[in-house]
Amino acid sequence: MENVTSLVRPNIASLKPYSSARSEFTGENKILLDANENPFELWEMEKINRYPDPLQTNVKQIIAQIKGIKPEQLFIGNGSDEAVDLIIRCFCEPASDRIAIFEPTYGMYSVCATINNIGVEKYLLKDDFCIDADSFLNRVTKDVKVVFICNPNNPTGNSQKFGVIEQILSEINGLVVVDEAYIDFCSDKSVVSLVNRYPNLIVLQTFSKAWGLAGARIGLAIANRQIISILNRVKFPYNIGKPSLQILKNSLSNKALMEKFIAQITGERQNLYEQLKQFSFITMVYPSEANFLLVKTTNAQKIYTYLLDKNIVVRNRSHEPLCSNCLRITVGTPAENQILIETLKKLNL
Numbered sequence: 558m559e560n561v562t563s564l565v566r567p568n569i570a571s572l573k574p575y576s577s578a579r580s581e582f583t584g585e586n587k588i589l590l591d592a593n594e595n596p597f598e599l600w601e602m603e604k605i606n607r608y609p610d611p612l613q614t615n616v617k618q619i620i621a622q623i624k625g626i627k628p629e630q631l632f633i634g635n636g637s638d639e640a641v642d643l644i645i646r647c648f649c650e651p652a653s654d655r656i657a658i659f660e661p662t663y664g665m666y667s668v669c670a671t672i673n674n675i676g677v678e679k680y681l682l683k684d685d686f687c688i689d690a691d692s693f694l695n696r697v698t699k700d701v702k703v704v705f706i707c708n709p710n711n712p713t714g715n716s717q718k719f720g721v722i723e724q725i726l727s728e729i730n731g732l733v734v735v736d737e738a739y740i741d742f743c744s745d746k747s748v749v750s751l752v753n754r755y756p757n758l759i760v761l762q763t764f765s766k767a768w769g770l771a772g773a774r775i776g777l778a779i780a781n782r783q784i785i786s787i788l789n790r791v792k793f794p795y796n797i798g799k800p801s802l803q804i805l806k807n808s809l810s811n812k813a814l815m816e817k818f819i820a821q822i823t824g825e826r827q828n829l830y831e832q833l834k835q836f837s838f839i840t841m842v843y844p845s846e847a848n849f850l851l852v853k854t855t856n857a858q859k860i861y862t863y864l865l866d867k868n869i870v871v872r873n874r875s876h877e878p879l880c881s882n883c884l885r886i887t888v889g890t891p892a893e894n895q896i897l898i899e900t901l902k903k904l905n906l
């Protein structure tokens with residue numbers, strides 16, 4: 558894949574992007590009468606009356622250092638969901654181009670495609686939830702502009718082999734988005750190091766999971782600078798608010814806390830795995846490299862309703878391909894996990 562810019566939709570390639578006031582002047586030592594802001598600083602938070610930096614320059618430098626990439630290879634979105642939507646809008650021509658997904662997987666790829674009138678080619682994972690790359694590459698149509706690989710996959714929790722991702726990257730004539738929302742729970746599986754080798758690779762990561770910032774809505778796209786500059790042209794001018802940026806900066810300065818979360822959650826995941834296996838109505842607990850476990854049961858709906866009645870909410874994934882009678886259970890705090898187990902012990906099925 559030589560020239561990724563040839564994949565951009567023509568109307569996006571010729572788009573004259575909106576030029577926001579704060580992209581021209583960020584405000585250091587200036588009287589700012591350019592953006593129709595309120596001149597009074599009403600809140601204690603620093604300069605909240607002013608629009609934020611549209612390109613989040615400072616924080617990108619910190620993240621780039623952590624990820625071992627250049628700041629220009631980084632897009633920050635309102636959650637990684639924003640990046641999913643933007644990628645589809647920038648590269649897929651409505652009513653003609655398509656995306657490809659491997660089911661079962663995260664639902665937003667299809668939802669964003671459908672909203673934008675982009676067709677979805679669905680390929681089934683194998684019984685072990687791995688991608689059959691040869692079969693996919695034989696069958697995929699030329700209309701597919703973007704392939705989404707969720708790694709580790711939601712809801713199955715497993716990750717794909719490096720070689721499989723590389724095979725798809727090198728043989729497909731389009732973009733490959735590797736969604737690494739759960740990668741902090743198995744960081745050696747990240748393909749970020751491949752962005753310099755494959756111009757058609759976009760890696761998505763998020764601060765919503767291991768970093769504990771789901772409420773702040775901050776996600777990343779990591780790719781070559783041409784792709785990032787296309788996403789930046791199309792995004793809303795001030796897509797990340799100052800409070801979220803401030804929270805992000807605080808978190809980044811305390812990476813050790815995130816590492817502590819990860820150790821605790823993966824430890825709890827192992828406990829939960831062992832304990833869930835012992836119930837007769839749970840026929841399979843799938844191994845997980847994420848912060849949740851997929852379990853196959855004898856009657857998912859009944860267990861789901863029983864738990865809900867006890868104020869415990871899990872996700873019923875039974876309607877997903879390959880997931881009949883499956884529930885997805887997020888790893889909670891030790892106390893929450895204990896309540897879950899004690900509650901299941903009282904279930905007669």
Ligand SMILES: Cc1ncc(COP(=O)(O)O)c(C=O)c1O
Pocket residue numbers: 635636637638639663707711736738739762763764765771774775776
């Ligand atoms: C695979 C996957 N990607 C992306 C997201 C959304 O992440 P964000 O909160 O960054 O939008 C989720 C959330 O559950 C997810 O499971």
